[in-house]
Amino acid sequence: MDLNHPIYSGRVTIDTVESELTTEKNIKLHVLRLDKLHPVISGNKWFKLKYYLADAADKGYKKIVTFGGPYSNHIAAAAYAANQFNFDAAGIIRGEQPPLLSHTLSAARDLGMELHFLSRDDYSLAKRNGGTGLIDECFINHYFIPEGGFGKMGVAGAAEILHIGDISKYTHIIAAVGTGTTIAGVLQATSPQQEVIGISAMKSNAALADEISSLLDGTVPGNFHIIHDYHFGGYAKKSQPLLDFMNRFYRLSNIPLDFVYTGKVMYGISDLISKNYFSPGAAILMIHTGGLQGNRSLPPGTLEFREKM
Numbered sequence: 001m002d003l004n005h006p007i008y009s010g011r012v013t014i015d016t017v018e019s020e021l022t023t024e025k026n027i028k029l030h031v032l033r034l035d036k037l038h039p040v041i042s043g044n045k046w047f048k049l050k051y052y053l054a055d056a057a058d059k060g061y062k063k064i065v066t067f068g069g070p071y072s073n074h075i076a077a078a079a080y081a082a083n084q085f086n087f088d089a090a091g092i093i094r095g096e097q098p099p100l101l102s103h104t105l106s107a108a109r110d111l112g113m114e115l116h117f118l119s120r121d122d123y124s125l126a127k128r129n130g131g132t133g134l135i136d137e138c139f140i141n142h143y144f145i146p147e148g149g150f151g152k153m154g155v156a157g158a159a160e161i162l163h164i165g166d167i168s169k170y171t172h173i174i175a176a177v178g179t180g181t182t183i184a185g186v187l188q189a190t191s192p193q194q195e196v197i198g199i200s201a202m203k204s205n206a207a208l209a210d211e212i213s214s215l216l217d218g219t220v221p222g223n224f225h226i227i228h229d230y231h232f233g234g235y236a237k238k239s240q241p242l243l244d245f246m247n248r249f250y251r252l253s254n255i256p257l258d259f260v261y262t263g264k265v266m267y268g269i270s271d272l273i274s275k276n277y278f279s280p281g282a283a284i285l286m287i288h289t290g291g292l293q294g295n296r297s298l299p300p301g302t303l304e305f306r307e308k309m
């Protein structure tokens, strides 16, 4: 399996964003555009999937099975990657089957992914057991990829996100946090002089610090902080100020953000800059982890850039 498949390279840029705020506070803000990697397997998801897929191929598995919610960027990416690399795929989806499939799920199904819906309780159980026990025999002998790519192989892939060139000039590296897999990889690729900030997309996710610590074998470096203040009411919750911010940010920078992760991160960065969290002269690298397909669940017109995706 070619992990450096040509569709995954050569598109990512680092864009500089300047605004009145960054000028006034003397902050350099740069965005690593992983959203440009690929329209479906965008952002961090390819990095988190690649070593699981390689492991599945090495071990001779023909089918992968993974977990996610109805709007999951991970399900979207896994369906596409499985299709590209000739695996059969099944997605175990949280919640009852809706009368109308979400854009994410119908796209996954069109790519050949079988969808299996489980109630929330059964889903958590299945996720904990790596699928065994609950789901029927047809899942025996298939390769399970944890929800969101959570795990050491996901971390190893995520560490490669920063293999884009010289990142030593950045004083702060900032990214969205869901399972924590991506930020754990980022931590492995940064130096102790750089401050790494994860902005959680969930409301008071108390387990997160321990989960990240377990991904890193207990060695969480001192230069790492998780900020829990920008969830806007919880995972995938949104409010008008967030959507307004995303539209303003697009007009300023031409960079589209998603409302579940990167919109909240950029809002947080902007708020932290205005509150003097960063010293003058700081150079921030925000990792745009992609996820733009999730914006399709919003009513048309909510975002000025939605139609361009």
Ligand SMILES: *Cc1c(COP(=O)(O)O)cnc(C)c1O
Pocket (backbone or CB within 6 Å): 043, 044, 073, 074, 148, 176, 177, 178, 179, 180, 181, 182, 183, 258, 261, 262, 289, 290, 291, 292
């Ligand atoms: C999945 C996702 C994340 C969360 O990544 P983790 O590795 O689970 O912390 C962040 N941003 C976007 C856009 C995502 O789709």
